[in-house]
Amino acid sequence: xxxxxxSDIKELxxxxxxxxxxxxACKTCNLNDADLELLIYLEALDMFTKDDFKKGTYSYxxxxxxxxxxxxxxxxxxxxxxxxxxxxxxxxKVSTKCKQLISRMYRIMLGEEDMPTKKFDNNNKYIxxxxxxxxxxxxxxxxR
Numbered sequence: 374x375x376x377x378x379x380s381d382i383k384e385l386x387x388x389x390x391x392x393x394x395x396x397x398a399c400k401t402c403n404l405n406d407a408d409l410e411l412l413i414y415l416e417a418l419d420m421f422t423k424d425d426f427k428k429g430t431y432s433y434x435x436x437x438x439x440x441x442x443x444x445x446x447x448x449x450x451x452x453x454x455x456x457x458x459x460x461x462x463x464x465x466k467v468s469t470k471c472k473q474l475i476s477r478m479y480r481i482m483l484g485e486e487d488m489p490t491k492k493f494d495n496n497n498k499y500i501x502x503x504x505x506x507x508x509x510x511x512x513x514x515x516x517r
Contacts, residue, residue, distance in 0.1 A: 385483070386516065386517055387482050387483070388482075389482075389514075389517055390481075390482065390511045390514070390517055391482065393488075393504070393507045393508060393511055394478055394481050394482060394488065394511070395409060395410075395478075396504060396507075397481075397488050397504070397508060398474060398477075398478055400492065400493070400504065401492055402474060403446075404448075407433035407434055407436070407439075408439060408442075408443060408448075410433070411426075411429055411430060411433060411439070411443075412443070412448055412449075412467060412471050412474075412475070413475055414429045415429060415449070415465075415467050416467045416471060416472060416475050419466065420452055420464050420465070420466055421464070421465055421466075422462055422463070422464060422465070423440070423462070423463070423465070424462075426440060426465070447468050447470055448467065448468055448470065448471045449465050449466075449467055449468065449471070450465065450466060450467075450468045451463050451464075451465055452464045452465055452466040481511075482517065483517070484514075484515060484516075484517040487512040488508045488511060488512060490505050490508050490509065490512075493505035493508065
């Protein structure tokens with residue numbers, strides 16, 4: 374198997390529209406940027422502990438409610454419960470909902486799928502109009 378190089382990633386133009394794709398994902402799923410990027414990190418780990426989660430939050434803004442919020446909203450789920458004798462801590466995984474969102478973001482980055490603008494069309498706020506215009510620009514760009 375051939376190892377990927379930086380020029381391979383550059384040729385894919387994977388990060389060309391990352392910012393607007395991230396904004397779309399955050400707006401449609403009611404997440405903030407730090408939560409989404411942390412979920413991408415945790416999805417790459419596959420299984421993780423709460424300690425792994427804490428290590429992943431060091432580069433993001435402090436939010437002591439983040440863990441409970443992501444767990445309560447269904448972005449993180451318990452994979453294995455602790456039993457206080459042989460398993461001393463829970464093991465977690467990101468939920469199917471989270472995996473589907475991240476996979477969809479990758480498909481959009483690769484141009485396999487377009488971003489829907491339905492949520493942004495009927496809103497009169499300036500930020501929604503600008504975001505909808507940017508999404509239309511990304512959807513028209515077939516070289517992504």
